[in-house]
Structures are given as C-alpha cells and as structure tokens.
Amino acid sequence: MDDRLDQGVRTQVAAFRTIRRVRCEQIQLADGWARDQLLEITAEGLIADVGPVGEETVDLVLTGPVIPGIPNLHSHAHQRALAGLTETRTPGKDDFWGWRDLMYRVNNAITPDDLESIARCVFVEMVKQGYTVVAEFHYLHHAPGGDQYVQMDEMSQRLWIAAEDAGISLVLLPVLYTYGGFDQRPLGGAQVRFYNNLENYLILLDKVRKAADSMANRGYGLAVHSLRAVAPEQLTALDRISRVDYPDIPFHIHVAEQLNEVEECIALLGVRPVQWLCHEIDVDHRWCFVHATHVNSRELESMAERGVVVGLCPTTEANLGDGLFPATEFVALGGKFGIGSDSQICSNPARELQLLEYGQRLKHHRRALMMGVGERHNGTGLVQWAVAGGGRACGRLLTGITAGAPADLIELDPDSPRLAVRTTDEALDSWIFSAADNSVRTVIAMGREVVTEGRHAGEAAATEKFLNTLRRLAARSPK
The missing domain is CATH 2.30.40.10 (Urease, subunit C, domain 1)
Incomplete structure (x- = not known):
C-alpha cells in the first residue's frame, strides 16, 4: 500500500x-x-x-x-475488461449463466492496480458521453482465493481514485454477497473474492462512509447482490440496521433478472422475488431494484406504490438475453426508473435510452411510448425520467437544473x-x-x-494504462 x-x-x-x-x-x-x-x-x-x-x-x-447530466445508477466498472469478449457460443444453451462463468474467469485475475486502471478508463468514457455521477455496485472486495487485503477497502479506494481522475461523481455501493444460491451453498471458485458476512460488511461499509464523507462529489449506499446471495435473515437485519444508522442513503439490489432466479425463489422462499421483498422488507423510496425484468402486474403496482426506483440497463439486458421490463406499464402507474451501464458494453446514456424506448415499441407495436403526460417529444420525457429516477437512486435530494x-x-x-x-x-x-x-x-x-x-x-493517459492492463490480463487469464 x-x-x-x-x-x-x-x-x-x-x-x-x-x-x-x-x-x-x-x-x-x-x-x-x-x-x-x-x-x-x-x-x-x-x-x-x-x-x-x-x-x-x-x-x-x-x-x-x-x-442535466445523466446519472448512471448501475455500474460494474471491472467488467469493462470483458466487454466484447463473450460473443462466442458457450457449450449448450448460451445465456446469462454461461456469460457469468466467463466473467468470473476474468474477474479472478484482476489486481487492485488493474481495477484502478479499468475503472479510470470506463469512468472517462462515461463522462465524455454525458454521465456525470455513477453508482458503482461493487463486490470485487478481496484477493483471489478470498483473503482480505491489508486494508479491507483497498479495492474501494482504487475506485475513489479512478473516479476523481475522471472527474465523475462516485456513489460507492459496497455489496453484501455471502452465498452461492437460494439454498445458501458456500461461494466457490472466483466467487470467494466477493464474500462478506454481515459483520464484516458493516465494517467495510463504515470505511466507505468515512471516505465518502470526505469529499463533496462522493456518496455511498447499501447494496445486497441479490436474494440468492444472502439469507433472508441477513437482509431483514441489514434493513433494520440501515433505518437506524443509515436512514438517508440508497439501498440497491439485483432482482428478478433471470427466469431461473424467479423459479428458484418460488421453490425456496415460496413467493416471487419482488413479492418477497415488498412483503418482508419495509421497501420505500430509498430502494433501487436493478433489472426487475420478470415481474407480474401486482409486483409492478407494489414497486410503484412504495416509490421504488427500477434500475434499467437496456444494452446489458439485451446482450444477456434477459428480457424486457414492462416499462410502459410501470410509468403509467407512476413508477420511477433510471438507467445504468452495468456490464460496460456501452458507456453512452443516449444509447441506453434509445434501446429502452425501442424495446417498448417492439413489444407494443407503437411509437413514442416513454414520455410524460402532455409531453410531445420522446427524448425530453426519457431524459426527465432518467434524471429524476437515477438521481434518487444515487441518493440525491434534488435533481435537474x-x-x-x-x-x-x-x-x-x-x-x-x-x-x-x-x-x-x-x-x-x-x-x-x-x-x-x-x-x-x-x-x-x-x-x-x-x-x-x-x-x-x-x-490518453487513461487509455494507455487500460491497454497495458488488458495485455497483462490476457497473459494471466486462462482461455
């Protein structure tokens, strides 16, 4: 260090x-x-x-x-090193789970220096395209093999550095990730780098809080990877703690991105993921449900009623074959959403908004769908929603100009x-x-x-360092 x-x-x-x-x-x-x-x-x-x-x-x-600058409410900066490298068919049916295995392979080779250079490059790319604040959903906490770094927030510190170099505001969301599935099996392989129990997670969160409080262009929030990555009692305990110790910061979670996830949740918890969250947790406007792709009409209503922001990442969701979130129906209920770059195959907010609208057009066979009441221009409506919802998910009390x-x-x-x-x-x-x-x-x-x-x-400097990092990763990572 x-x-x-x-x-x-x-x-x-x-x-x-x-x-x-x-x-x-x-x-x-x-x-x-x-x-x-x-x-x-x-x-x-x-x-x-x-x-x-x-x-x-x-x-x-x-x-x-x-x-207004566009908030990026969901980013995995380290995945920029993988962008474009997963477009060959994996054995069997190629889907999210095959992509995830490839992503883990690259993740396992990333050092703190690598993360800093990857994040710096992608943060520069983001800000050049119009993102001005990014919520980094950060779970690459430990060294390969799962050992903690001497400073347990080493990887978090590298993200702060990268964001400052790029000039983008950073909302760091350290992620609680404990289990490998709804059956609470231990994490294995490359996943051990993600592991924290609740006690260690709260120590990490406090370190992130202190770093965030030191500069005006920093923020922080809570995050749980997904319902399959924590025990129900962990999530309910963290929610209780947050309401006492962290009442004013955002709380993010991946939810219902994959049909398989929904089916496993029903099998193990007896209900659908969003249904469980809205029934067992006092979900409110602090929460951001990332993806929420596979939800039913009652779950849509529950999210809208509680003020949940849905984090949509259209280019990543399309790349992974996730499906389409019912965005038109959600905004008709008064629901709020924002956009994110997620896997970093695209760093351009305009492309995310374009694909969001086009997906709804293909689904409903109509045009100009994602716009407010009385609004004539599709672009205006999309930007207003992305700024308001994304800003809230980044913990900002006021948004817009x-x-x-x-x-x-x-x-x-x-x-x-x-x-x-x-x-x-x-x-x-x-x-x-x-x-x-x-x-x-x-x-x-x-x-x-x-x-x-x-x-x-x-x-130029960020790109040069990033290219050197890619060369090192290519030499280290098994094919």
Whole structure:
C-alpha cells in the first residue's frame, strides 16, 4: 500500500477548471426550455441560483442546448475488461449463466492496480458521453482465493481514485454477497473474492462512509447482490440496521433478472422475488431494484406504490438475453426508473435510452411510448425520467437544473451534423435517436468542467494504462 491511498485521492490528470458562473443560451429547466440563463455555482459544486443573464462576468458560455447530466445508477466498472469478449457460443444453451462463468474467469485475475486502471478508463468514457455521477455496485472486495487485503477497502479506494481522475461523481455501493444460491451453498471458485458476512460488511461499509464523507462529489449506499446471495435473515437485519444508522442513503439490489432466479425463489422462499421483498422488507423510496425484468402486474403496482426506483440497463439486458421490463406499464402507474451501464458494453446514456424506448415499441407495436403526460417529444420525457429516477437512486435530494441540485450539465454540440438546424427539443430527440457519434461538447460535473470540445484531458493517459492492463490480463487469464 502506498501513501497516495492513505492520504486520500491523488490525481493523475491536470486539475479540472472550476466554474462559478456559466451562461447558457438554451437550457432545459424543470418547467421547460429557457434562453439566456445564468447559473451561479457554489464552492461545493451545487447550483446556487438560476436566472436571466445580466451584466455579470462569466467563466463559460454554452451556446448549444444544455440539459442535466445523466446519472448512471448501475455500474460494474471491472467488467469493462470483458466487454466484447463473450460473443462466442458457450457449450449448450448460451445465456446469462454461461456469460457469468466467463466473467468470473476474468474477474479472478484482476489486481487492485488493474481495477484502478479499468475503472479510470470506463469512468472517462462515461463522462465524455454525458454521465456525470455513477453508482458503482461493487463486490470485487478481496484477493483471489478470498483473503482480505491489508486494508479491507483497498479495492474501494482504487475506485475513489479512478473516479476523481475522471472527474465523475462516485456513489460507492459496497455489496453484501455471502452465498452461492437460494439454498445458501458456500461461494466457490472466483466467487470467494466477493464474500462478506454481515459483520464484516458493516465494517467495510463504515470505511466507505468515512471516505465518502470526505469529499463533496462522493456518496455511498447499501447494496445486497441479490436474494440468492444472502439469507433472508441477513437482509431483514441489514434493513433494520440501515433505518437506524443509515436512514438517508440508497439501498440497491439485483432482482428478478433471470427466469431461473424467479423459479428458484418460488421453490425456496415460496413467493416471487419482488413479492418477497415488498412483503418482508419495509421497501420505500430509498430502494433501487436493478433489472426487475420478470415481474407480474401486482409486483409492478407494489414497486410503484412504495416509490421504488427500477434500475434499467437496456444494452446489458439485451446482450444477456434477459428480457424486457414492462416499462410502459410501470410509468403509467407512476413508477420511477433510471438507467445504468452495468456490464460496460456501452458507456453512452443516449444509447441506453434509445434501446429502452425501442424495446417498448417492439413489444407494443407503437411509437413514442416513454414520455410524460402532455409531453410531445420522446427524448425530453426519457431524459426527465432518467434524471429524476437515477438521481434518487444515487441518493440525491434534488435533481435537474435547479437551485440546490448538483451543478451537472451537458452541452450538446450544435455543430454536429446530427443535431444541427434543430429546435432544442428536436436536438434532444436527435441525440437519443439519431446521433451515431458522440454529440456531447461540454460536460460540467459538480461545478468542474471535465469535458471541453468533446475532449477529456486525461483520456490518453487513461487509455494507455487500460491497454497495458488488458495485455497483462490476457497473459494471466486462462482461455
């Protein structure tokens, strides 16, 4: 362990420019688009005020359409090393479980240095595309073989470093992972790196809390891998503890992603996964149910009634053949959702939103489905939902471009051929449904300009380190 971790974050890239006043010629506010607005930003990276431009001196002028930064509510950064390498058929029926075996094989070779370089690269990719905060669902806790590192939060510390280098806000979700199935069989093979019992998990969580509290652009939350990875009594105990010691932070869990998971839950617990959670746990707005792909109408109603945010990861869910979440029905019930990059085959929020909408169109044989009442533009509705639901799942009390919310802004490139000669709403639609290239020109995250003219100052260094890591992993990992 070197001193850079003990002293907190050290930065490999040049410091990002701090923005205190920014003029936006066209900006999406809570009540619609506005022109010539001045945003004032606090030293903590929050929006202090939004109002008409006056004679003030500004740090930055944004001429393209400005929208809120997009929260990434579900990420496994380490899986970026695997992206694109699982597209060959495994023996028998190729599905999620075959993919998982390949993922475990790569996971087992990853060192702390590897994780830092992989995460730095994917976090830079995210922020370049318009994600400004990422909730990292982190379960790669220990060394191969399951031994704890000298500092049990070593891998967590590497994620903090990577996020700071990239300029993205990080909400770290250390994951409780104890068992290998609903029958509570022990973890085996590569899974032993994930193991914690509840006692050790709470020690790790406290270390993460202290690190998160040290910087304004950090957050943390609770996470349980899935119902198959913990005993029911563990989850109920953790929920009770959270309500006393951690009442204001988010709580995430994978649920009902696979049909096999639903069937096993019924066989072992007697009910469906979401049904069990909503009956046995006091589920509320703090909770994020990731995927929730295979749910029935009553489970949809229960999630909506309790304010649960559903974490949708359309490109990953499509890649794994999971299925389609009934998103149209859920939002009709008042349900909230956000999006995540999950397995990192895609780091672009626009592509996630596009595939989310297209999946619903294919299912219902209609167009322009995911939009609010009275809203005419599909892109506007999708972004508003992703910002509100994703922000809540990241533990943010205020979202969007409003006083008190984080100063997270995306400027779309008005000179992009895919976005040019369009109204603001049309440009937003085009960003999601037409732009094949990256049409993001500027990104501000917590008041820091991290992307300028589509470029990130640390991208070249991050990419070089990532490529070196891939070469080492290829030499270490068995084929």
